[in-house]
Amino acid sequence: MADNESGPLTPLELYDRLTAQGDRVRTLKTEKASKSDIDEAVKQLLALKVDYKTSTGQDYKAGSPPTDATPVIQNGPPDDEDDFVDPWTVQTGSAKGVDYDKLIVRFGSSKIDKELIDRIERLTGKKAHHFLRRGIFFSHRDMHHILDAYENKKPFYIYTGRGPSSDSMHVGHLIPFIFTKWLQEVFNVPLVVQLTDDEKYLWKDLTIEKAYQYTIENAKDIIALGFDVNKTLIFSDLEYMGMSPGFYKNVVQVQKHVTFNQVKGIFGFTDSDCIGKISFPAIQAAPSFSSSFPEIFNGRRDIQCLIPCAIDQDPYFRMTRDVAPRISYPKPALMHSTFFPALQGAQTKMSASDANSSIFLTDTPKQIKTKVNKHAFSGGKDTIEEHRKYGGNCEVDVCYMYLTFFLEDDEKLEQVRQDYTSGAMLTGELKKLLIDTLQPLIAAHQERRKQVTAEIVKQFMTPRKLAFDF
């Protein structure tokens, strides 16, 4: 909560504090302040947002100060459970994690419901991926358009990506790629993977060369998941911009149709931000249009795009969908995943800069064991006696959450849930099950990654025709 010094603040004072606090959070992040400092600042930001909403009855929007005419609605106590999600900040007060049903309402997307999952199974003849069955991919936009196209034998393609911010990815980073691979296989469509090394150069204290190096290292991890080189293009923004006759033309078209006011509202940019950050959203938007890849799509501009991504990336694509019809392109469809929780609990998204916040793809079996045993937030009780008597809480237990991502066997997972909830399974046993699941998975990944040579990376990253005719 923010300090109130001299009586209650007016809406304008609150607005100014919020704007300043937002600036402060961004500054702390830019300056790589300690995690606790950033968390503290974000907590204040969220508290101010609650105050602002209580006072004005409206959501805070950067660049839109309250006016005298703003109605002040007091609907009882402020909602402590309000989550905050944008591409740089994911905050929730609940150990269960973000309230995704609320997020669907707030973002105006659609829930991935049984009907949609059934239709995917029917059309592809394949059982839905457990990320779909378990609600890990939980929200979508226009997925029925994609399925209509598929049903009518019309082509589409998949676009996903990643900001390569360090040499090593953690298991959470794999989620969109694991699901993307499944999508690509069941629909048999081209895939483009954007590595936004330009974004990382702009946001972090990195050289161009270092950002590109992260791109290559991250590309190896992505390739190690088993993507088909004949159906997949992986590209670095820094490199591909200078290789593609279509990419920049789409970037500049998006840039013409988005104002500073808009990106200020969507992403919270300020006048003190560099012009690179301000124009970057167009670079994440452009791969949504097939003409950004003339080698793959033979110059066609009308191939629809499907973007699987974590829900925090949705603001980029809301913007993209707003612009698309104005520059005569189809709107990209989207499938959104929940956040992969940090070992310490679902209140925050994991950080690649905190080695103990997750399991990294470079971790040894011993490191995995130690991290899970030492850092994984437990839903168990304090003593064995209590645990046996009252049972554990799977809704907040991070080991159980991780198993929903990585234990494919539905029956076994359900048994774990029942046993841990009843107290029949102890926390140590649950942790051991996660360790036994992750250790071989990570070891196998490391083995496959070793096989990924510079030559293979180059093949994936060379603009070329794929195994599809357009």
Place this chain on the structure above:
Amino acid sequence: MADNESGPLTPLELYDRLTAQGDRVRTLKTEKASKSDIDEAVKQLLALKVDYKTSTGQDYKAGSPPTDATPVIQNGPPDDEDDFVDPWTVQTGSAKGVDYDKLIVRFGSSKIDKELIDRIERLTGKKAHHFLRRGIFFSHRDMHHILDAYENKKPFYIYTGRGPSSDSMHVGHLIPFIFTKWLQEVFNVPLVVQLTDDEKYLWKDLTIEKAYQYTIENAKDIIALGFDVNKTLIFSDLEYMGMSPGFYKNVVQVQKHVTFNQVKGIFGFTDSDCIGKISFPAIQAAPSFSSSFPEIFNGRRDIQCLIPCAIDQDPYFRMTRDVAPRISYPKPALMHSTFFPALQGAQTKMSASDANSSIFLTDTPKQIKTKVNKHAFSGGKDTIEEHRKYGGNCEVDVCYMYLTFFLEDDEKLEQVRQDYTSGAMLTGELKKLLIDTLQPLIAAHQERRKQVTAEIVKQFMTPRKLAFDF
């Protein structure tokens, strides 16, 4: 490179520029920039304060923007002699044109004086171009660095450009290219010519395709001036961005080091401008760095750049020079030309969209004759009797001004000046001399342009090694 379109600045725009310039001075001081850079920024700040006071009648005060209630004090008639120059606006109240000595003080550049011209003649062994002798190129930055390098057999290169806003260029558009060609020949250095079709797409109601078409048409006119294909690269931003492994990397480096506050201050952008305009200055900056052309400079990052351009383009390159040392590049040197006057008089810069405002490279001999006779603002008297008695005024006569650009013979030009000033030469005779000068010049240009095939354009526009070893 932009044409000038909008009117004088409002008090609020001036206020925003002042605020941004104040930020810039503080940033430079914080970053311990060189004394000359800080001095230059302070000089601009002071000049803006004078403008602000003139416009609002009040002293600038940080944090107190001008309101509607701001009293505007009119101390007698407004100062007609105060000029305003930025890439989109050139304003002067004087028929003699902009006061260039004042502009040198305001922009913090240096006058091209006799000493510099003598040094150029001494080092190259060539007589100075009449644009130098007659003060048409009148201002510079760091030209002595370039000459030092030349004297020590160190390489440099020339960069100039144009915003291709219509199929047809007018004679004023040729000025920087005529001078550039002379510079290239006497110093024997590589030349890169940027055609900012992306800028024109962003600023005008144009399609990408139309903007690129203008690029090709304008390239033909530039090539027709006789540039050497072995020493010259002409490039379209829309095309070259997707062909060069170096260009985008430099664009994004500039974009990281310039804030919205800064471009707001320098170019007057607002929150309602599209993010393409806001980030564009980096695209005009990037060709100032040799690594944007790896094929020409073999990847070298340290080759200094000399930019001949009209003075209204200086804001782009003040920004570039500010950023250059922070990304470990040499600052580009500059040579600035005066504006080519409209036929209607020197108060405004010409407009490519007004066919009668200048002589176009597509005009027939008859059109040239009609335009000069009908539209060229005359410094002559109303009747022959008065003219014979009092003489004409060369300082405001547009035909005389045009002759200073296109009549190479110094003695003949001086004779014209004396005769017209004394009244011995009549306005009709002066007009006829200009017509007789321009008609063969334009006809010869049209003849040479006809020889420029699509194949030749393609040669000039293909990224490649030039006839220089690096």
